[in-house]
Amino acid sequence: MTLLEIAQWLEKSPLGQSIRESDLLFPNIESLHVLAITFVVGSIAVIDLRLLDAASRSQPVSRLTAQILPFTWSAFAVAATTGGLLFVSHATSYIANVPFQFKMALLIAAAFNMLLFHLVTYRSVENWDADVATPPAARIAGALSLLLWMSIVGFGRWIGFV
Amino acid sequence: MGSVLQSMPAFINWLQQTPFSLTVATVIWIVPLVQTVHILGIALVMGSIVLFDLRLLNAGMRSLSLAAAGQRFLPWLWFALPLLLLSGLLLIIGEPERSLTNPLFYAKMIMVLTAALISWCLQRALRKRPAGGLVFRFFALVSLALWVAIVFAGRWIAYV
Numbered sequence: 001m002t003l004l005e006i007a008q009w010l011e012k013s014p015l016g017q018s019i020r021e022s023d024l025l026f027p028n029i030e031s032l033h034v035l036a037i038t039f040v041v042g043s044i045a046v047i048d049l050r051l052l053d054a055a056s057r058s059q060p061v062s063r064l065t066a067q068i069l070p071f072t073w074s075a076f077a078v079a080a081t082t083g084g085l086l087f088v089s090h091a092t093s094y095i096a097n098v099p100f101q102f103k104m105a106l107l108i109a110a111a112f113n114m115l116l117f118h119l120v121t122y123r124s125v126e127n128w129d130a131d132v133a134t135p136p137a138a139r140i141a142g143a144l145s146l147l148l149w150m151s152i153v154g155f156g157r158w159i160g161f162v
Numbered sequence: 163m164g165s166v167l168q169s170m171p172a173f174i175n176w177l178q179q180t181p182f183s184l185t186v187a188t189v190i191w192i193v194p195l196v197q198t199v200h201i202l203g204i205a206l207v208m209g210s211i212v213l214f215d216l217r218l219l220n221a222g223m224r225s226l227s228l229a230a231a232g233q234r235f236l237p238w239l240w241f242a243l244p245l246l247l248l249s250g251l252l253l254i255i256g257e258p259e260r261s262l263t264n265p266l267f268y269a270k271m272i273m274v275l276t277a278a279l280i281s282w283c284l285q286r287a288l289r290k291r292p293a294g295g296l297v298f299r300f301f302a303l304v305s306l307a308l309w310v311a312i313v314f315a316g317r318w319i320a321y322v
């Protein structure tokens with residue numbers, strides 16, 4: 001099965017059809033998607049700014065991530081689910097949509113940035129947890145994360161304009 | 163109010179023909195860019211106000227005192243609101259009919275004003291009652307509900 005065939009199959013599925021044909025489903029799923037993604041971006045920014053030593057400087061990094069990330073992941077699950085539902089409803093147009101392709105590529109980049117941070121940089125967190133001079137690798141991860149998530153929002157909005 | 167609404171079509175007509183409005187409407191990258199800035203402004207509101215409200219509800223950010231949570235998060239709300247106002251204004255100028263004739267737009271503005279007022283009052287009230295309490299929790303819930311409704315109204319403006 002090619003990607004196009006999968007997209008056609010998804011679009012023709014009862015789920016894809018009902019979302020596409022309903023006047024209420026698409027805008028409501030889209031609103032929920034925006035709600036979830038704005039919280040994901042806003043709450044990740046709190047952590048990114050701490051990694052950049054720009055805010056929350058009185059909070060140890062590990063405490064901040066422990067308090068915020070569970071909420072962020074819940075919101076991300078909502079954003080991914082609603083995003084998947086929106087995708088199914090117009091799958092063939094989305095796979096051909098250049099801003100959509102960029103958005104997916106940037107999401108993968110954000111995932112790699114996060115994995116690298118957690119699996120490598122964060123392992124030594126006890127050495128710099130309360131420091132206001134975080135290691136360069138942590139700063140780079142924070143700056144990249146901010147840039148990537150802002151671009152993800154930008155490309156996400158752009159999807160509707162092409 | 164009635165006469166204000168009656169003169170709205172004339173105002174929209176005039177606004178649409180100003181060079182500034184025409185520029186915003188015809189230069190293809192302006193609207194998507196300004197909408198992106200607007201959504202990033204909402205992300206700032208979400209990151210700050212939801213975490214502050216969760217703290218008031220004792221549901222998150224417990225390592226910060228209520229006052230510390232207010233100091234940490236509310237300045238971002240006061241920064242984001244003017245940014246949202248400015249980017250929103252540009253979008254209205256570019257496409258006045260989309261919002262100014264839309265009842266959802268006015269509902270959204272009333273909810274934004276109410277939500278901002280609630281956060282401002284909570285911030286002030288925390289100085290007198292740093293321990294918070296039931297009233298604070300109630301208004302934290304109202305604030306959360308309002309911001310959810312504001313985002314829905316904002317997206318729905320495009321469909322109504």
